[in-house]
Amino acid sequence: MSAVREQEELQREGADAFVQLEIVGRTPWQLFWARFKRDKIAILALGFIVLLVLCAIFAGPLSSAFGHPPNAQYPNKLDAFGTPTGPSSSFLFGVDQLGRDVFSRVLYGAQVSLEVALIATVLSVAIGVVLGMVAGYYRGWVDTIISRFIDITLAFPILLLALGIASACSLGNGCVAGLVHPGLGTVIVAIVVINWTYIGRIIRGQVLSLREKEFIEAARASGARARTIIFREILPNLVAPIIVYSTLIIPQNILLEAALSYLGVGITPPRASWGQMLSDATPIYNTAWWYFAFPGGALLLTVLAFNLLGDGVRDALDPRTTT
Amino acid sequence: MGAYIVRRFLWAILLLLVVSFLTFVIFDVFPSADPAVLRAGRNATPALIHQIRINLGLNKPFYIQYWRYLKGLALHFDLGYSYYNSESVRSEIFSRLPATISLTVGAFIVWMLIGLPVGIVSAIRPRTLLDRTLMGGALVAISAPVYFIGLLALFLFANGTGLVNWFDGAGSYVPISQSPATWFGSLILPWFTLAAAFAAFYARMTRGNLIDTMGEDYIRTARAKGLRESLVIGKHGLRAALTPIVTMAGMDVGLLLGGAILTETVFNIPGVGRYAYEAITNSDLPAIQGTVLFGAFFIVFANLVVDILYAFLDPRVTYG
Numbered sequence: 048m049s050a051v052r053e054q055e056e057l058q059r060e061g062a063d064a065f066v067q068l069e070i071v072g073r074t075p076w077q078l079f080w081a082r083f084k085r086d087k088i089a090i091l092a093l094g095f096i097v098l099l100v101l102c103a104i105f106a107g108p109l110s111s112a113f114g115h116p117p118n119a120q121y122p123n124k125l126d127a128f129g130t131p132t133g134p135s136s137s138f139l140f141g142v143d144q145l146g147r148d149v150f151s152r153v154l155y156g157a158q159v160s161l162e163v164a165l166i167a168t169v170l171s172v173a174i175g176v177v178l179g180m181v182a183g184y185y186r187g188w189v190d191t192i193i194s195r196f197i198d199i200t201l202a203f204p205i206l207l208l209a210l211g212i213a214s215a216c217s218l219g220n221g222c223v224a225g226l227v228h229p230g231l232g233t234v235i236v237a238i239v240v241i242n243w244t245y246i247g248r249i250i251r252g253q254v255l256s257l258r259e260k261e262f263i264e265a266a267r268a269s270g271a272r273a274r275t276i277i278f279r280e281i282l283p284n285l286v287a288p289i290i291v292y293s294t295l296i297i298p299q300n301i302l303l304e305a306a307l308s309y310l311g312v313g314i315t316p317p318r319a320s321w322g323q324m325l326s327d328a329t330p331i332y333n334t335a336w337w338y339f340a341f342p343g344g345a346l347l348l349t350v351l352a353f354n355l356l357g358d359g360v361r362d363a364l365d366p367r368t369t370t
Numbered sequence: 371m372g373a374y375i376v377r378r379f380l381w382a383i384l385l386l387l388v389v390s391f392l393t394f395v396i397f398d399v400f401p402s403a404d405p406a407v408l409r410a411g412r413n414a415t416p417a418l419i420h421q422i423r424i425n426l427g428l429n430k431p432f433y434i435q436y437w438r439y440l441k442g443l444a445l446h447f448d449l450g451y452s453y454y455n456s457e458s459v460r461s462e463i464f465s466r467l468p469a470t471i472s473l474t475v476g477a478f479i480v481w482m483l484i485g486l487p488v489g490i491v492s493a494i495r496p497r498t499l500l501d502r503t504l505m506g507g508a509l510v511a512i513s514a515p516v517y518f519i520g521l522l523a524l525f526l527f528a529n530g531t532g533l534v535n536w537f538d539g540a541g542s543y544v545p546i547s548q549s550p551a552t553w554f555g556s557l558i559l560p561w562f563t564l565a566a567a568f569a570a571f572y573a574r575m576t577r578g579n580l581i582d583t584m585g586e587d588y589i590r591t592a593r594a595k596g597l598r599e600s601l602v603i604g605k606h607g608l609r610a611a612l613t614p615i616v617t618m619a620g621m622d623v624g625l626l627l628g629g630a631i632l633t634e635t636v637f638n639i640p641g642v643g644r645y646a647y648e649a650i651t652n653s654d655l656p657a658i659q660g661t662v663l664f665g666a667f668f669i670v671f672a673n674l675v676v677d678i679l680y681a682f683l684d685p686r687v688t689y690g
Contacts, residue, residue, distance in 0.1 A: 198385070199385060199388050199389065199392070202385050202389055202666055202669050202670050202673070203389065203392075203662070203665070203666050203669070204625055204628045204629075204662070204665035204666060204668075204669060205625075206631060206632075207628060207629065207631065207646060207661060207662045207665045208662060210631070210646065210650060210658065210662075211393070211396055211397065211658055211659065211662040212396055212400075214650050214653070214655070214658055215396050215397050215400050215401045215655065215658075216400065216401070298513065302515055305515055306515065306517075306632060309515075309517055309632065309635075310631065310632075310635070310647055310650055311650055311651055312650055322515075325515070325517060325518060325521070326517075328521070329517070329521060329635075329636060332521045332524055332525055332531070333524070333525065333528075333531035333532075336525055339518070339521045339522075339525070340522075343515070343518035343521065343522070346515055346518065347510070347513055347514045347515070347518060350513040350514075350515075351509065351510060351513035354509055354512065354513050355509065358509075
């Protein structure tokens with residue numbers, strides 16, 4: 048949807064309302080939805096994501112209806128040289144190097160991706176928003192400490208740092224005296240430690256300008272406590288950027304989890320994850336194309352759908368954007 | 371100006387200090403596994419483990435261990451010794467650096483040559499079919515994991531294993547000193563694979579920045595005084611639009627010099643990233659720690675270079 052046409056349409060709607068002398072009150076949510084639903088691509092992406100979520104929730108019934116249990120091995124599906132066989136009517140996406148059903152494993156892999164994306168995103172956003180608001184509101188030494196900490200985190204190579212944390216925690220009983228265990232927990236910790244800085248920095252910037260607004264001054268003058276001002280006055284004004292940037296870091300989190308699993312420090316086998324499937328598929332990519340094509344395609348489509356949704360949400364919440 | 375550069379230098383040194391401390395904490399304090407046991411290998415006697423513990427100073431308090439570590443790092447760039455083969459991590463990394471530099475520099479050229487023109491073309495004709503196609507393609511490239519693109523490239527184009535045998539495949543890398551032609555041929559697929567997401571990202575950035583810049587008043591002035599459109603874009607528009615992109619390019623190159631771990635893994639290129647990957651499969655903590663620290667050095671260094679360059683390039687930056 049072009050910004051110019053959008054403006055014209057909004058004006059026309061305004062003119063109609065004027066003619067009819069009937070002004071309809073709309074909540075911000077209704078305004079957002081009215082804009083968002085005109086973005087066909089974003090709607091398509093949303094549809095795909097809903098479908099994916101359903102697939103992940105019903106991975107069990109779906110795999111028993113159209114495939115086989117995810118960890119069951121079918122050695123008769125490997126040929127004499129141990130090469131897996133390709134897609135067939137009973138194994139829709141073929142089998143992997145152990146004779147497991149790739150279709151079921153792709154379905155179960157969706158669970159891992161979405162689970163990590165959801166938990167890691169919620170945690171990074173929560174930490175980023177709170178620390179960002181505190182830094183922006185109090186300024187001074189609090190801001191210095193938080194901002195410098197963000198600078199330092201950003202001085203690390205992201206993937207290597209996540210790898211380092213994940214591999215340091217994958218040995219023995221996990222790390223920090225066994226608090227963080229290898230597997231899903233480690234992956235989430237590694238992602239959150241890095242990704243909250245991204246949100247934190249943006250929120251801090253927004254709060255720095257918000258705190259100078261008159262309504263904050265009014266709240267302060269009427270004797271509101273800092274905590275009330277931060278959560279009751281400032282936070283509601285940050286809803287739009289929080290939604291936009293949350294949607295935009297979901298695909299990054301999915302990619303990061305997949306990369307960690309690809310490198311062998313992510314989800315612990317035998318649980319299926321797309322990154323780990325691609326890793327297993329790497330040595331046999333030329334004999335078993337289905338083994339990298341289906342998990343890889345699923346990963347690509349999922350990340351793409353979240354990116355498209357993010358762009359759509361951003362455009363709908365902020366009509367000034369031109370991209 | 372001098373004071374500004376000195377301040378940036380001091381900040382970089384402080385940053386390195388903190389980064390070294392954090393890596394020490396992550397790798398030497400967090401893990402519950404005993405480093406002496408890991409160092410000793412399989413079937414070690416308790417006496418041997420005890421001896422190692424004393425040799426490495428693991429019986430000393432935490433801050434003395436860190437001091438020892440920092441001293442080795444600052445004086446000899448000592449990154450410790452691998453658990454796996456007891457080689458010096460520093461020399462292992464340095465011996466793999468040429469491959470990583472070859473990959474990074476080549477990919478950088480590819481992504482700049484693709485990303486910038488695509489972004490400029492899209493910005494000149496925004497919301498046309500061409501723009502939408504290019505930006506749609508860019509979004510797909512950003513969404514694709516680099517190892518999936520790599521596998522796809524190998525499956526389609528690699529000699530011996532591909533559908534068409536156009537380029538050398540995985541594991542064909544040779545140093546440039548050995549055979550420049552083979553070196554070049556072996557890196558074509560990795561260069562394009564690594565460059566894909568970056569090219570897409572830079573195209574989107576260039577487009578956004580250029581569209582914003584073209585809405586500025588001074589662009590209208592340039593047009594009003596009758597300047598040709600190509601000059602308006604080339605001389606006035608691009609100059610402002612590309613400055614932030616130069617900054618980002620510097621940091622991205624710094625990041626990749628620390629090891630393009632996924633690309634090097636897929637294409638089996640013996641670079642720093644591949645070394646990190648092997649270290650992970652061997653649970654070789656000193657080697658992983660070394661590569662993380664090494665990568666961070668490059669990022670801090672690239673940041674410093676960019677900051678200083680910026681002061682020269684952008685007259686709006688004050689050095690006060």
